[in-house]
Amino acid sequence: MSASIGFGFVAACAVLSALFVVRVKNLVHAALWLGVTLIATAGLYAMLDASFLAGVQVLLYVGGVSVLMIFGVMITRKHDGLVVEAESTSGPRGVFAAVGLFAVLATSIVMTPELDGAVAVETVTARHLGRSLLVDHVLAFEVVSLLLLIAIIGAVVLARRRDHGVERKELPAPRREEVSS
Amino acid sequence: MSGLVHGAQYAVMIVSSLLAVIAIGIWFERKFAGRMQSRLGPTIVGPVGLLQPLADVVKLLQKEDIVPKDADRALFDLAPLLAVLFSLGAAAVVPFSPTAVAADLDIGVLFILAIGALMVIPTFAAGWASNNKFALLGGMRAVAQSVSYAVPLVLVVMVPVILSGSMRVSEIVTFQSEHHWFAVWPIIPGLPAFALFFIAMLAESNRIPFDIPEAESELVAGITTEYTGAKFVLFYMAEYVHTLVGSAVGAALFLGGWDGPFKPGLHWMVLKTLLLFTAVYWVRWTLLRFRSDQLMDLCWKRLVPIAVGLVFLAAAWVQFVPGAR
Incomplete structure (x- = not known):
């Protein structure tokens, strides 16, 4: 209870x-x-x-x-002071997507027959997780980590490329009205 | 239900003993700082100034609670409370003796790190909600600093986890009492990991030389610029609690927790925690503040690579040294 x-x-x-x-x-x-x-x-x-x-x-x-x-x-x-306005222009579409997703999930949960009885599930400890990630599925784990590494390096490269060609002196002067107190 | 009662009992015990330690700690710090700077520290209130913390608290609580006109009222009020809550959180999984632990979680170390990561939110919220440039700058710096230093912290905390093969803090301590304290043996990676932990802990609790979020000489008082009275006390307390709980975590993970010669038990854990706590103040009154860029340099170019190396060494130790685990 x-x-x-x-x-x-x-x-x-x-x-x-x-x-x-x-x-x-x-x-x-x-x-x-x-x-x-x-x-x-x-x-x-x-x-x-x-x-x-x-x-x-x-x-x-x-x-x-x-x-x-x-x-x-x-x-x-x-932003002016403390308010950073959120401009939400797709309210109806958002509601539609949320209701649709809820309907799909709810039906699939209700239609699953095994959920009726209480099923004893073994608790997954950190030890189990570690073993399964680094022993049983080590290849997939390493591939994913390589992918993430590539994504990080890619992000850095993209961010740096935008900096090229912009000399320090060409940067616009800092905006005065950023935070008004 | 008994779990709830147990938790509540320990919560009351931990909070009240922390408060007592903090009260004495404030007196101790002022005396200590005084001695280091060739002065006497507090002497007037009570014998050798012992009642000074009480006078400080009464003075601060009497002050008017000023809220800036355009402040974000809800966040402004909430931030100090959350700061105290999150800084206390990690104390729940730290075992002070083989029996005295509030919740000996299977994922203890992860819990400590997760709660530590949450500290960013009240700090930032305070800086943002004050609607003050100094506070906002302090908040931004605080977030950048604690997010950066969380990386080496997570890595070095993995060293005792790898060496002992458990994330339950009590099992890590038991392992050390059966083998050696991790700060002593294996000396590499144990001792450097402990040193890195100490540095990262200083940075996470915004202590000098890492107190750039406060930086009174450049940012007035950083995130606490607009805070007065009771709310300021809460921030002040959160900082002390954070340091104290961090010291307890360090004592448990690297210095063998309750283990010690003669009679192992609560007193050893308390002694080690207080020694680390004192070391924090020793550093605080000895060193100067880093600049923001020096801080980032130290973290990303020095501490992170060293920490990665230490994790490797710990894994190699467990793998190749017979009887390591």
């Missing part, structure tokens, strides 16, 4: 904060709400005994991705 109360609470947190992410006007707030969503998702993982996944989720997504998004917002958007 207490497990389902806990699930309800965490799930409600996840859904509500996700709603805030797309509805809040201020982009920085939206990015912080995204952090809440990701923490709540990590809570769901922890409740499903996937504690390693929960830890990695917080470490990488909350500590990494959402912070990166905040940085992206601050560096790329022009």
Whole structure:
């Protein structure tokens, strides 16, 4: 019983904060709400005994991705004071996509017959995960890490190429109105 | 349900003992700093100034709570609370003795790192919500700094994990009490890993020489510029708690935790934690502040490559030295 109360609470947190992410006007707030969503998702993982996944989720997504998004917002958007406006122009399409995805997922969950009974699932520990990633599937793991490395180097190359040809003195003077206090 | 009761008991115990240590710690730091600078430190309030922290707290709590007119009110209020919460979080998985641990998680080390990564959010939120240029700059610097230093921190923390073969902090300590403390043996990569951990911990808790988010000589007071009274106290406390919990983590991961000669137990863990805590202040009152670019240089060009090398060495040690695990 207490497990389902806990699930309800965490799930409600996840859904509500996700709603805030797309509805809040201020982009920085939206990015912080995204952090809440990701923490709540990590809570769901922890409740499903996937504690390693929960830890990695917080470490990488909350500590990494959402912070990166905040940085992206601050560096790329022009903002006056504390409000970074979010311009959402595709509301109806978004609602349509969300409802459609929910319908597909819900039907596939309901149609799956094995979910009726309680099935005992072995808890996956970090040890299991490590063994399966670095022993059983080591080739796939290394290929993925190589791919990520290529992506990182590619990103650096793209970012540097844009810098070429722009001399220091040609850079525009810093904008005065960036943060008005 | 008993898990909840157990957790609540330990939470109360840990928080109250941390608060007590911080109160004494403030007095100790002021005395210590005074001695290092050839002065006496606090002497007026109470015997040898012992009641100074109390006077400080009363003074700070009396102050008016000023909120800037155009501040982001909700975030401004929330940030100090979150800072204290996240800096306390890691204490949950640190075992202080074989029995005294709030939650001995299977993924203890990962939990510590994850909670540490969260600290970025209140720091940034405070800088942003203050609507002050100095605070915003401080916030940006803080985020850049802790995101960068998280990389070597994660890597060196993997050294004890690899050497002991477990991420449960209590198992790492047990392994050390059965073999050697990791800071002592294997001396390479153990000792350099411990040194790197200490440096990264200083940077993560924004202590001198890594206190550029505060940098009072260039940024007024960085993220805490607009904070007054009780909220300022919370930030101040969060910084102390972060340092203290970081010291406890270092003591458990590298210095053998509760293990020690004569009688192993809680007292050794407390002693080691406090020694590391003192070392932080020793460094703080000895060194000058780095510049932002020096900080990034140190992290990405020195610490990260060394940390990667240490992880390799640890793996090689486990693989090739007979009886290593």
